[in-house]
Amino acid sequence: MKASLGVLALALGATSAFLGIAVLGWGIRRGDERLLRLGRRYAFMILGASALAVLAMEWALLTHDFSLRYVAENNARSTPLLFTITGLWAALEGSILLWGLILGGYLAYMAYHFRKRATDPVVAWAMLVAYAVALFFFVLMLGPANPFKTLASAPANGQGPNPLLQNHPLMAFHPPMLYMGYVGMTVPFAFAIAALVTGRLGEGWLTETRRSTLVAWGFLSVGIILGAWWSYEVLGWGGYWAWDPVENASLLPWLTATAFIHSVIVQERRGMLRVWNLSLVVATFCLTILGTFLTRSGVLNSVHSFTESPIGPWLLGFLAVVTVGSVLLIAWRGDKLRSPGRIDSPVSREAAFLVNNLLFAALAVVVLLGTVYPLLAEALQNRQLSVGEPYFDRMTTPVGVALLFFMAVAPALPWRAVSGDVLRKRLIVPAWFGVGVMVLAAILGVHSAWTLLTFGLAAFAIGGIVRQFAIGFRAQHAAGATWWQTPGRTVRGSPRLYGGLIVHAGIVAIAIALAASSAFTTKTEVRLNRGETATVSGYDFTYVRRDVTSTAQKRQVKAQIRIERNGKNLGTYAPSVSMFPAATSAIGTPSVRTGLLRDIYLTLVSTPTDKDRVTIGIAINPMIVWIWIGGALLGIGTIVALLPARRRVVVPPPPADAGAGDGPSGNGDGTDGDGVDHDDRDVPAAVTA
């Protein structure tokens, strides 16, 4: 009954999408406003249908209805409640259900947000394209990836989810966050196609969907960081990023989306780069589909290999149609996109954004080529090859360091042009800070040139960010705010700028953590008898005892290890090994003592079947927590950047030839007295929705 309900819901969704396309198409053709207004309502039906399908599946999971094959394969009676609920996305078919639900949500958002302009052909075309994408996914779910397939005879108990997917509560967050990011990229894509098809390319439609891109980008960033956290805390190999094809698949759209977020600002200000921005948006969406194809079709081996299925050819067909179709559209409309804009000086923020785009594009090319190289080698020369860490690290590190440099310099660059004096004055203090940190790192024993550069540039960037905040705070305070009110007022004065700075701070934190952990990590293994203590890197590790817990879900053997330093007890940590009934081998779970400066990472190397002796792996990983802190900053910065700016009395910007934007404040930094270069103000309300 649940299966029928689910299939019915999916059919309803597919029909709504199809009808939406038909109604909107007809309405556009005839210019019939009533049809166009009707057409947007189908979005809500699609949301309802996908929600119903998800509810049907969750109902089946929660009642352990093993007559559904998906439930039998991904759930067991002994599966804890949390992992029963998250079982929705434990395997391919269910995760497409989740994709459908999130897509329905974004569709409903589009229909609601643009309700006043439902009769505008651009909005209509965008909804149409979004419906087409939804239709594809519904057809997938009704066809090759049907989550509601039933079994002829229901087993008494299911297999349960893959052990790695029921080991950690992160399972509840990492896939949904990632999907909110992936699927969100459909919205700007839909508008890009709409703008191309209607030829209405100069009205800021793309900049308007900047907000939805930013939201999707925020989710994608957090989702990727959560994935790294998963790799570190759950998988137990001690690292957070393995350049696995699935990880790369999530990184690729992130890279192009980040490039877009920067270059769309150039489009807002100068009307330039329209073709490039459209291409970036299209590329981002195509890369999400490519990523899904690479991970679900089984063409590449990866950590996520347990999610392979026969939907490969479908995804590939969809990918080909979308990609080639979009490129042809851009070619067709290319002449309309020519813009007369120009950038005045190579030393300006616009120019820095162009370089930023070049570097991000280079990173995307490297990651894409490295990921598909094994496929190319097999197809062209019938050779089986692998590409891993040595290649990716070698190729991405220089570009990453260059990006750090530009990230440090760009916020100090004013728009349009700058005189050398002003730039030097703004950057000198952060530069000294950066070089100071670099020298300090060298003294502390860092010997790798790239790591030194990273530390130095990261400090340089932080110096610049702090400087910008300080200027803003000082100006607000001078304008009469109390110290308590100052931060809020500053940020609300120019949320895009400060949100961006917070995001940059997050990136810097991550960069520092990456550099520190690659330079200073130590790994050892020690064998301990019960009660025996070993000393590693100044910490004392004592094997206290073994604990065995057996639940219906799993049998877990833990080794309790006490950590002490200088006599002070830092706590007892328990790396463990779990046996799941359906699994062929044991799953190791690390135990991590997180600290601000370093993590102590314990793994169980030998299963303590002999309860008096155990071999544990001890790794000291410096600064890892700053990756997670950086991730949180990425999320916070995105939220801040999305806040509406405080309405204020606007002093018109000075004319461009007044010498380095010397504003009314007279201090030569192009501000209106609040420390912010006000060409950063949000685009006025007439253009945004």
Place this chain on the structure above:
Amino acid sequence: MKHPARWVAGGIAVLLVAFSVVLATQVGSDPRADAKKSQLAGKDTPKFRVQSLDGKELTQADLAGKATIVNFWNTWCIPCREEHPELTKFYARHADDPDFVMLGIVRDDTRKAVDRWMQANKDAWTVATDPGGNAALAFGTRGQPETFAISPDGLVVGYQFGPSSAQDLETLLAAARGGTGA
């Protein structure tokens, strides 16, 4: 700029179609097909050193002059357990052959588990442990069970990745003896 842009976009479209074709050709294939073949086929037996359960050291020299089946296994892998009755049946048929040797090398398991297994199953063929995993490395194993057939003059002539049936084992043995087969 109109024409260059069209050419660039057209060129990119062609590249994308080519790329899609490449991806399409790979959709059906197994990315780890090379795992199913051994790189050792036709080469000399690799040098290895293992310890039999009664403490004796065995090397590749001990296999000289005999048709050999080497089977990598352990006590916890489910396909190994599936394969076990087939191994027993196969060995029972050839146990009396003086020119035949079957060697079971334990891969990635504890001595205790192996002892417990042997107590329960009393496998008749030579079982050895591989402390340090050198033999597993020498043979280029990726997992278990993996079975190799070695001819009397020390050439690796057959390989099976994954569980072998008694029939598979007969084929391997025939190859080791110089007949047709794997």
Place this chain on the structure above:
Amino acid sequence: MSAGSRRGWIPWILLGVLVVGVLAWALWPSGGQSDAERARSLAHELRCPDCESLSAADSQTASARAIRRDLHERVAEGQSDATIRRAYVDRYGESILLKPEQGGLGFLVWGLPVLLLVAGAGALLVAFRRWRSAEPLQPTDDDEALVREMRTGEQAS
């Protein structure tokens, strides 16, 4: 340049010297890698056979451990990097190497991105040069005609 702005460059030159100095010190060849370092760097280049994309250096499986031990022994025996790599390719096939070859097909991954980056940078430079020397826009005849059309359209409606 005025005397003031020339003096403004001094702290930057100092900074530049410091940075170059530190980098030079870091890059100074320090007598080659120790055996342990060589073994470790080789372990990073070999894939752990049981895993999907983890290197033998990172993975904790028994076979990765065995590989690390084996690499230590080989390095201690004095085998060259190339010999060691070939030995592993002989046993496991090319897919055991995580670093693509430098020549041949490997140009796709090593050379092509660099080529594209250089081409992109070149295009940017050309664009900057063109913008620098561009004259301010003049309306073309088409533009005038368009404006005229819209004006008459406005008057008519």
